[in-house]
Amino acid sequence: MVAKTDELLLKVDELHTEFTVGKRRVQAVNGVSFEVRRGRTLGIVGESGCGKSATAHSILQLLPKHGGIAGGSVTYYKDGKDIALSALPRNSSQLRAIRGKEISMIFQDPMASLNPVYTIGNQICENVLQHEAIGRKAARARAADMLTQLGIPLAASRLDDYPHQFSGGMKQRAMIAMAMICNPQLLIADEPTTALDVTIQAQILELMKKVQQDFGTSIILITHNMGIVSDMADDIAVMYMGKVVEYGTVREVLKTPRHPYTRALLKSVPLPGLNKSERLATIPGSTPDPSEMPPGCPFAPRCGLASDVCREEPPEVELGGHHRARCWHTGEGA
Template sequence: MSTVDDLILKVDNLQTQFDLGRRVVRAVNGVSFNVRKGRTLGIVGESGCGKSVTAHSILQLLPRLGKITEGSITYYKDQQEVVLSQLKRNGTAIRSIRGKEIGMIFQDPMASLNPVYTIGDQICENLQQHEPISRKEAMEKAVEMLTLLGIPKVSARMKDYPHQFSGGMKQRVMIAMAMVCKPRLLIADEPTTALDVTIQAQILELMKDVQAQYGTSIILITHNMGIVADMADDVAVMYMGRIVEFGSVRQVLGSPQHPYTQALLRSVPVLGIDPNARLQTIRGSTPDPSEKLEGCEFAPRCDYAADRCRTVPSESILPDGHRVRCWNCRGGIA
């Protein structure tokens, strides 16, 4: 159980929607979770389940058509509570927290880095925005962080532009920008997307090193169960804007209770599998989030759906604290 002294972030019944003319897309629909100090929370699920929207809601980085309609996001700083969900999107208060207190590694470094500014300029801008230091001091800190992240010939590369870096190097630069102010919480949105497995392993190892050195809490957003098993302490499984299962990595991956979590794990390739064997898939497709469904959203794709699944399931809390949003949380192949 988390105590207030142990918490760095609390998300309670978060609901975020996008108004698209006659359609309303409920991207996040009643999400609740805690992030503990020095721990890593993995958020997993298929594309479109609401993982990234949840992360953007935390920092008020939603596009113009998106808005938080209900719930709260509370950041705990020096025994004070800052309700992030009540701050103005571009106000001084939230801008003082973005990058300084809470850093974010965005999903696509190709689109997140400004192509007309050097790498050094972009990292220093973040530093000087939040700390009263000179340009020279900012450059020194930027060099120190890039060196820690394994970029060779740092002093020369500080003058290079994003197009002069490989995909893996761009991702390291993104991590440097997110970590240079030593934030207490780091949100990593698919930090290894489009990288080969060798670079993926290096990036994840770098994140572990940074966490160990600075005691940083991490929210790791991914669809890769292997990364979650390696990095996370706690796991939230999302489907259709809801958390359908939450617990420690041992509980969720070792004893999955929700049929959706079980299906995700069955679809993961296993080393030594018969090369002629077909990977299992989750039948059907994710419903349109603008349509209101009766009962459990996963029921149309679930192998264990019953009549009672036509009504909305309540969340069950097992004796070990494992949370499952399913009428039959002990069913299936757990």
């Protein structure tokens, strides 16, 4: 068991990521900053299209050809050295040495992220063989060991199975095995349980906690489910339209949310035991088109507290500790 520390592992500073759609440029990530500390979990929450996946993909520059980092920096701290990941060319050998070895990713849909024509064992071993000087046999043994730790029975014999022979939960376990086999420092999990049922989701979340305790891995957990973040994360970044609108520890953000969007998100989810006659709080309208962003605060058109001042870019207000919110009205409507 590795203790949670304050040691910095990854720093994302004023990150901007753009995509070219036709002749237009769309800002998917618009000045995002956060830190990941060793052994801790950062949850990134937001609705679809808010730029949470684009942020995660930017860290390892796993962006499609028409997208790229347009500004800001991603810094990875390794043994006292700092490596500027965002400055490396996307197919450079340095970046490839980090992908999968130091920082690895789990994607949302395990059905779509495993190659159907290679065996599970083959796909897990590929990662170790790429990064470490070990033989095929040793790699297979490591893969079997990893799957056993992740709770797959008779793992050694299942290495020769193809993805279609695995169930959804098992495929996601195989994905985690693939991501964890090189013992990475940071695991980026992009909606790891969205495609799974609640009981299987509970299994996978328990497993990720166990992996974190055993290996001391830091996790960036991307999800739209506030409940999962509350359960798993130490810190939360709430994103809206490519910006982090609120950031803080789980307790700070969930107990004393200061941004109107965070408050609205928390209220719009029905909780067990809610009075039936009570109406759910809604956020009027829908998210704006990212290519036609309103000036100033992007949430202003849907916000109950919006005033004239919101037409200007809101400041980032420090609220004590690490807690900060990007809003003109952090003191109101609590």
